[in-house]
Amino acid sequence: MKDYKVETLIYYSKLTTDSKHIAKSSQKEIQEKLDEYSQKGYKLTSTDATNFGLAVYIYLYFEKEA
Secondary structure: OEEEEEEEEEEEOOOOOOOOHHHHHHHHHHHHHHHHHHHOOOEEEEEEEEEEOOEEEEEEEEEEEO
């Protein structure tokens, strides 16, 4: 049986000329989540992202053998 976890990260857009500001600012936090779950034995199995208004929602899907 597998154990599944979903981690949701939310980032807000701002007025800037840098079109990649969310990717740049989110990289460290996403890597920390990957490291955290990896230490617990989880593997990243899928990702997804969506936007709503000024927010970008990033979903990280993890699984491990229970």
